[in-house]
Amino acid sequence: MQIQTRMADPLPAAGAYQRRPGFTPAGPGKRQDPLDILEQFGTKLTIRRGQELYAAGEVAVYCYRILRGAVRTVGLNEDGRRQIAEFLLAGDLLGFDSLGTHHLSAEALTEVLILRYPRRLVDSLAEQHGSLALRLRDLSLQKLRRAHETMFLLGRKSAGERIATFLLDLAERSPGRTSGSVELPMTRGDIADHLGLTIETVSRTIAQLGRDGTIAVIKCGIEIRDREALTAHGGGTLH
């Protein structure tokens, strides 16, 4: 396969690329993000709600970028206990964090529109484009940083703090973030398995925030009414 090479690929400063809410792929003329190099090689796919993108233990043949919808990455142990590592939204990348086999599975929370890239192609492109390689490394490290933040949440925060942190984080990452309304495409059970709580505690804690007037529980999501109060509830972040 012939792959377009490009000299003088600009090396961006670390951390220069934040998530892009309301992700829209750039045209071929302007390239703000090395990830756009991948764009033309992706296959557009639609995954039905509940379907697996990949399973834990599978060889990592593809990686993905979410264009629309939401995905969960799931770890299961023998006796059925579940930990959801991440919820991924439009614009997020997926499956880049496995060298050999996937160690978590990825499941569609809603109908999902994705771009699929063969891993081998991504690797060879990264070898040619230093900026892409760096960008992918940056992404891995961002995931690690997020994982550390989650570890702090799971190890040291109360149920109320976990819910508040979760809602604020999701609000910040949500693609169409305009007002304070946050869509929750996942079930209470999913939230519980992400935050290390039970369904009942999640439900009760959200209900309590609603009674306080901090949030309002709406259809398929919540609305942040008092961001200050919610932040105060959050228990802070690492450093």
Place this chain on the structure above:
Amino acid sequence: MQIQTRMADPLPAAGAYQRRPGFTPAGPGKRQDPLDILEQFGTKLTIRRGQELYAAGEVAVYCYRILRGAVRTVGLNEDGRRQIAEFLLAGDLLGFDSLGTHHLSAEALTEVLILRYPRRLVDSLAEQHGSLALRLRDLSLQKLRRAHETMFLLGRKSAGERIATFLLDLAERSPGRTSGSVELPMTRGDIADHLGLTIETVSRTIAQLGRDGTIAVIKCGIEIRDREALTAHGGGTLH
């Protein structure tokens, strides 16, 4: 600076490099691990117990390999709550997982002998040696995988399971692992802040395992008496 280049750098299969207990740097003749490329460029340093290798928020100028001793990576929030992300032992690498600034701090648990590498040098070496770049990526992904395992532990395991898992993991990673004796260079408080428990719960749980005959509490560590039982207590791993 002149840097030795080497063609025909063999590309190892993913996951081919496990941790090397009782780490001994290879001579210049045989090279089993791409990380040995770094070896000659490292500065040997001794860090006193309790000293910081680096602080959260600092620009990541150096990265390290531990030759002797143990290190903790620490996250702190505003109100003093602490989460220890990892305990690192001889042979482990440190500080490679920060692109711009360190987001955790690293502190010596014991007197520590380390090799220190300037990050810029590591990056330029990685650019020349594909195998080193791949190895470093593999290491980042291993850290992420371990973080996911810890997230499962923090979110879904009981105190007893956390302690059992922790002891087994440490036993497996300990450099001089011969018999069942595991050195614990960290305090109960450190263990608590790693496992999301309190000092008292850690102490009680370890004492209970001692009364069961599963382990024996010895000076500066424990001894595994019944590995089967300890594994059964562990609550399993992801997948």
Place this chain on the structure above:
DNA sequence: CGTTCCTTTGAATCTTCTCAATAATGGTGG
């Protein structure tokens, strides 16, 4: 040899879980 830090152990408290019942929601087919 005293001080400080770390560890252990006990008792009471509290947060979260478990069990249980009910209500709401969403999708399906008649």
Place this chain on the structure above:
DNA sequence: CCACCATTATTGAGAAGATTCAAAGGAACG
């Protein structure tokens, strides 16, 4: 369009696990 079913969410009461508070013993250090 509505009735039915399965899934999801809410809420209450009691139980359990872990925390907090408190005190005392042990180890490490200068």
